[in-house]
Amino acid sequence: xxxxxxxxxxxxxxxxxxxxxxxxxxxxxxxxxxxxxxxxxxxxxxxxxxxxxxxxxxxxxxxxxxxxxxxxxxxxxxxxxxxxxxxxxxxxxxxxxxxxxxxxxxxxxxxxxxxxxxxxxxxxxxxxxxxxxxxxxxxxxxxxxxxxxxxxxxxxxxxxxxxxxxxxxxxxxxxxxxxxxxxxxxxxxxxxxxxxxxxxxxxxxxxxxxxxxxxxxxxxxxxxxxxxxxxxxxxxxxxxxxxxxxxxxxxxxxxxxxxxxxxxxxxxxxxxxxxxxxxxxxxxxxxxxx
Amino acid sequence: xxxxxxxxxxxxxxxxxxxxxxxxxxxxxxxxxxxxxxxxxxxxxxxxxxxxxxxxxxxxxxxxxxxxxxxxxxxxxxxxxxxxxxxxxxxxxxxxxxxxxxxxxxxxxxxxxxxxxxxxxxxxxxxxxxxxxxxxxxxxxxxxxxxxxxxxxxxxxxxxxxxxxxxxxxxxxxxxxxxxxxxxxxxxxxxxxxxxxxxxxxxxxxxxxxxxxxxxxxxxxxxxxxxxxxxxxxxxxxxxxxxxxxxxxxxxxxxxxxxxxxxxxxxxxxxxxxxxxxxxxxxxxxxxxxxxxxxxxxxxxxxxxxxxxxxxxxxxxx
Numbered sequence: 001x002x003x004x005x006x007x008x009x010x011x012x013x014x015x016x017x018x019x020x021x022x023x024x025x026x027x028x029x030x031x032x033x034x035x036x037x038x039x040x041x042x043x044x045x046x047x048x049x050x051x052x053x054x055x056x057x058x059x060x061x062x063x064x065x066x067x068x069x070x071x072x073x074x075x076x077x078x079x080x081x082x083x084x085x086x087x088x089x090x091x092x093x094x095x096x097x098x099x100x101x102x103x104x105x106x107x108x109x110x111x112x113x114x115x116x117x118x119x120x121x122x123x124x125x126x127x128x129x130x131x132x133x134x135x136x137x138x139x140x141x142x143x144x145x146x147x148x149x150x151x152x153x154x155x156x157x158x159x160x161x162x163x164x165x166x167x168x169x170x171x172x173x174x175x176x177x178x179x180x181x182x183x184x185x186x187x188x189x190x191x192x193x194x195x196x197x198x199x200x201x202x203x204x205x206x207x208x209x210x211x212x213x214x215x216x217x218x219x220x221x222x223x224x225x226x227x228x229x230x231x232x233x234x235x236x237x238x239x240x241x242x243x244x245x246x247x248x249x250x251x252x253x254x255x256x257x258x259x260x261x262x263x264x265x266x267x268x269x270x271x272x273x274x275x276x277x278x279x280x281x282x283x284x285x286x287x288x289x290x
Numbered sequence: 291x292x293x294x295x296x297x298x299x300x301x302x303x304x305x306x307x308x309x310x311x312x313x314x315x316x317x318x319x320x321x322x323x324x325x326x327x328x329x330x331x332x333x334x335x336x337x338x339x340x341x342x343x344x345x346x347x348x349x350x351x352x353x354x355x356x357x358x359x360x361x362x363x364x365x366x367x368x369x370x371x372x373x374x375x376x377x378x379x380x381x382x383x384x385x386x387x388x389x390x391x392x393x394x395x396x397x398x399x400x401x402x403x404x405x406x407x408x409x410x411x412x413x414x415x416x417x418x419x420x421x422x423x424x425x426x427x428x429x430x431x432x433x434x435x436x437x438x439x440x441x442x443x444x445x446x447x448x449x450x451x452x453x454x455x456x457x458x459x460x461x462x463x464x465x466x467x468x469x470x471x472x473x474x475x476x477x478x479x480x481x482x483x484x485x486x487x488x489x490x491x492x493x494x495x496x497x498x499x500x501x502x503x504x505x506x507x508x509x510x511x512x513x514x515x516x517x518x519x520x521x522x523x524x525x526x527x528x529x530x531x532x533x534x535x536x537x538x539x540x541x542x543x544x545x546x547x548x549x550x551x552x553x554x555x556x557x558x559x560x561x562x563x564x565x566x567x568x569x570x571x572x573x574x575x576x577x578x579x580x581x582x583x584x585x586x587x588x589x590x591x592x593x594x595x596x597x598x599x600x601x602x603x604x605x606x607x608x
């Protein structure tokens with residue numbers, strides 16, 4: 001779809017972070033922490049890794065991407081717009097009535113956006129969907145690769161583990177799962193709400209190949225995906241260590257920023273920490289013109 | 291109209307299983323998901339004929355619904371089946387988000403529905419599935435009356451590009467439909483003409499309604515019998531016509547009294563042509579173990595219950 005250099009991917013990730021902050025300042029509702037933490041992964045996916053065509057989102061040769069944790073939508077919406085699936089000017093409609101940027105990703109047939117395959121929001125469903133899609137593609141001997149991104153808190157949902165078993169049982173290897181391992185969920189740290197560790201061992205015990213990587217390090221993430229796609233005979237999961245709120249000092253690694261937007265003052269401070277990029281903002285606020 | 295007769299006893303679930311095999315021959319995109327009850331729901335026939343297109347997901351109905359939705363995205367036509375309660379109640383959220391809201395044309399096929407599943411008892415008697423499936427936007431909902439109609443419905447459902455739910459039953463029951471009766475999803479069948487009252491039945495209660503009509507016609511009561519195999523989209527015209535022409539309605543189903551066929555019919559009547567209606571259904575209670583026939587009698591959904599309901603509604607008829 002795109003073939004950015006690592007430097008460009010980093011700059012795009014910063015632009016995505018600026019977009020997320022501005023979208024949330026406008027919507028006054030939505031999730032800050034998780035989306036900020038994922039900007040490096042989304043930049044890498046849509047500007048380097050994924051095969052696709054923004055002008056023909058249903059292109060039959062595309063790689064499939066599923067965002068299982070639908071509340072992370074702001075980072076996806078910004079990335080899809082930046083990748084060319086819809087105009088960046090639409091980013092100011094997040095969570096607004098009659099808009100396509102629904103609070104959680106909607107299917108394109110109703111209120112959703114080009115580039116979204118299926119609804120998500122109720123947690124834990126993306127893994128099963130990704131496995132079904134991968135099995136269907138394999139049946140037709142097609143080379144498309146399937147990616148699914150799950151939050152770490154989301155792994156509390158049992159359905160994910162059912163899907164993990166199904167993937168391993170059927171030796172699905174055209175599927176790569178990504179776990180956003182930021183150790184934060186709404187209430188508290190993940191290990192306080194429901195202990196997930198030893199997480200990699202659990203995935204291994206379920207029959208998966210496991211790669212641990214730094215999800216905020218683009219070079220490392222690109223290398224991990226390359227390695228994952230070469231593994232045959234079993235599915236691979238990338239346990240991608242990220243920091244919730246990455247890029248904004250006062251949000252970083254703090255679960256309290258899971259589900260809230262910045263107020264104007266906090267938003268201004270956040271934007272002052274994220275230098276403008278060559279890609280340009282989707283909106284210039286009045287106070288920025290002064 | 292020729293008199294409807296039971297030609298043989300065969301299960302509706304067998305009609306489903308045999309139709310799947312036929313579909314498998316005709317269409318390479320048909321895939322079937324198994325949840326460890328393949329012998330019971332009769333997907334074992336497809337599994338044997340097309341092993342490469344059969345996928346076991348284990349006893350995991352929530353995963354099965356998501357996996358089925360994923361198959362749709364890869365261009366497949368997936369059939370997901372289990373016992374009624376576990377095909378609808380257990381994975382309701384998955385059906386709501388990944389299938390109905392997302393408009394994935396998964397075919398959800400539920401066997402062992404209703405109280406007539408019998409000895410397994412209340413946990414396995416799906417009496418709420420019509421309610422939970424028909425409340426979902428985009429969802430088609432069917433309940434077929436015999437082996438052959440189930441076969442026809444399953445053959446035809448692949449032409450519907452929507453989420454689709456069909457319920458059927460475990461027991462061997464009378465086969466009384468054939469090609470002489472026109473069949474179309476979404477179109478009610480008038481099986482017996484009549485002018486005093488209309489019984490609108492679905493599933494196994496269609497045969498009970500036919501037996502009730504025999505009793506009532508001997509008492510000079512002219513009964514119309516409609517088979518409402520499609521609960522959604524509902525054939526409103528047939529309901530309004532019956533209300534106008536006969537002035538009294540009895541609905542009959544193997545389901546809770548709330549939110550099933552009876553409620554669907556009442557909604558149409560209330561909005562279009564208010565008419566006295568009596569409900570033959572399980573009256574807001576869970577079931578118990580027993581033989582299907584015994585349970586139908588005890589819980590008031592057999593032919594005798596239909597006869598009583600007809601007499602009650604005729605007293606209310608203006």
